[in-house]
Amino acid sequence: MEFIAGLEKKRTMRFSELMREEMAGREASVEGMIHSIRDMGEISFVILRSREGLLQTVINGRMAGKELEELCTGQAVRVMGVVTREERAPHGIELHLKAARILSRPEEPLPLAIDKWALPTSLEGNLNRRAIALRNVRERAKFRIQEGICRGFREFLTAQGFTEIHTPKIGARSAEGGANLFRLQYFHKPAVLAQSPQFYKQMMVGVFDRVFETGPVFRAEKHNTKRHLNEYTSLDFEMGYIDSFLDVCRMEAELLRHVMRTLEAEYSEELALLKITLPDTEKIPCVRFDEAKRLVSEKYGRPIRTPYDLEPEEEALIGRYFKEEYDADFVFVTHYPSKKRPFYAMADPKDPSYTLSFDLLLGGLEITTGGQRIHDYQMLLRKLEEKGLEPEGMEDYLDCFKYGMPPHGGLGIGLERLTMKLLGQDNVREACLFPRDMARLRP
């Protein structure tokens, strides 16, 4: 009988291994895709791309056999050559090729010049050929940053005693009620896609005290803006035994600090490649909703038109205000009016027309919504009634409160929005691998 052993040492090296001191002058094999070829007559520069970046390899025309002559852009290859110091090459080395094996040949030349520093195409062109466009090293670096955010999120919360959960995306009823739901038939029963894991993460506070989830959410919003996606990744957490919604804000502030440290430590190459300056997470101002509205109205002479909600323009001005006045990138806006918050938001006992809730803005864009939730069964029933909502279909959620729940609060972070803002992009589609919007269902 044959048994499967562990990983075998690859016969090929990673690009980064070639850069070791002792490799100079030695033969090595590497694998990658041919990113571009510059034919200079006598010699050709063949740039290879792997997950680690680009490697300059060189063909000396006089020495090249048939295989080296056949190399062309888009192929996946395994090449062998001599590691040579060359100050002008990326990372100070190049590989002088002696042999090549073509692992895979493209049928047609690439439709996008992915080897250009900035991809020479519109966002639409980029998204239409997404899987090709992402082969551009700067395009793909954006999603390494996104990975770093997710990783930092999970690592931090795990260390803080949170448990990861996986909650269903198909359900009979949704947390936020009627509008904006994608509907489907589930074995002849009507069902909806989850707009958020809200009900489930609250229910799980009764089990694990502290929980988090990173997963897709679905919003059938008929918004066609630069900041909306109809499917996105939500980073959610919910924590029990809070004294105030400010405990949730503090957890998020510390979480964001950890995420930035993770990016600095583990994704420094990508940060440099994209010329990203990380936002300041040390000093995050905290301002009441009504106060924020007043401040920007006064400073920028903009009348308050919607007293119960923030218009996107107002959010942008709040961002600008706190950048100008306090050099702050993030701002917590607290105490949103009850009218615009869901039924489970805890009312401020000092003035129940406001809630103990918050949004976190980064560069004038909402990237988080959170707050303290109602944990008292009777209060929850009263609030449902006030909002004109039916408890029918919510029994599983309400039962948790009937049988006792600790005080708790939590939040949801839009992963693509946070990524977009870190990248300094102005369209959230740039920060989503395969975005879904009203017009886009593919690739």
Place this chain on the structure above:
Amino acid sequence: MEFIAGLEKKRTMRFSELMREEMAGREASVEGMIHSIRDMGEISFVILRSREGLLQTVINGRMAGKELEELCTGQAVRVMGVVTREERAPHGIELHLKAARILSRPEEPLPLAIDKWALPTSLEGNLNRRAIALRNVRERAKFRIQEGICRGFREFLTAQGFTEIHTPKIGARSAEGGANLFRLQYFHKPAVLAQSPQFYKQMMVGVFDRVFETGPVFRAEKHNTKRHLNEYTSLDFEMGYIDSFLDVCRMEAELLRHVMRTLEAEYSEELALLKITLPDTEKIPCVRFDEAKRLVSEKYGRPIRTPYDLEPEEEALIGRYFKEEYDADFVFVTHYPSKKRPFYAMADPKDPSYTLSFDLLLGGLEITTGGQRIHDYQMLLRKLEEKGLEPEGMEDYLDCFKYGMPPHGGLGIGLERLTMKLLGQDNVREACLFPRDMARLRP
């Protein structure tokens, strides 16, 4: 202006902090939910539950004030008392209460005796009141194990140079074709829910060489069995530059070893609580599909009825065979017939009626399907034709191959099935927080 600082030190302690040597005889406050109360007349034992486990607290009737008298099961409380060594108590300490604050009161007594060692209810009863049933410390421990699997999966692959991706769950067309798809209307366009991230993870191999995703997948299979869910969490990876599908098997073997080490190191309490013996990942036999069929048919006298597929009973017998003959828990079954594998599976060049693919069985249940994929554009087109499939709607996927892709392979692990097998359960619903099956759309 107020600024949000980092985390404040909690005024209450975690249960585990009370166990420190220097705490004996000192006052401390803790928070938790009242798991059960044993009234012994003069004194009462109040068992608190937090994410860390159970803590025995004691009320001496003569000293109890009004608040202590009001304590009842299901409340969330903050209590203060004196840490006292008591060998008979869990972890050797108990808290002699002096004061209590009730943070939240239940409306009704718990409908399930969650404080019993084994929850005294059927699986249906458990699932119907899932969020309450999970408050049982053994029930919830199962999902700590599940967290450990996920964490081990991500940590291992990150260290191996894989990049985490998030791919869309709503799409225009699915990887595996027609059947078993949940359909929905997406802004007046027909759409489907993703059966797997197959196409996307392959496409992303052209970008990052190695990728993984942990996310929900949706299968409208009309199976009502102990091993099927209609929504489950799939742990997927895909890797470029493989020499053989065995590279994928080796990566999985090493991954499973890492997962088991993670569980042993970080989840030892839960393993002990659930009396779990982890499966052996050191010695994983690898057997061809046709050979496996023959072996079990001969040994157990079971005629081969379906030459192209494994019946569940056959899988169970293969598991039994390798346990009996080699004391192996896992078995790789390789070279599945092309008839039963999807079009993108690489055919075995030695005999194209078989594929370079595999399933991994644990205890006689398939927990992984994987293999080498076709990376050549023309070969892929031919295979589509052979299978009678239309390339229409697959252009984005096919384009990646048209423009060049490295040789690659990958796999998908069913998180709930792996969890179920580690737990020694015989129904996959036991290993899913909120299972979805043909009859169950709630909670």
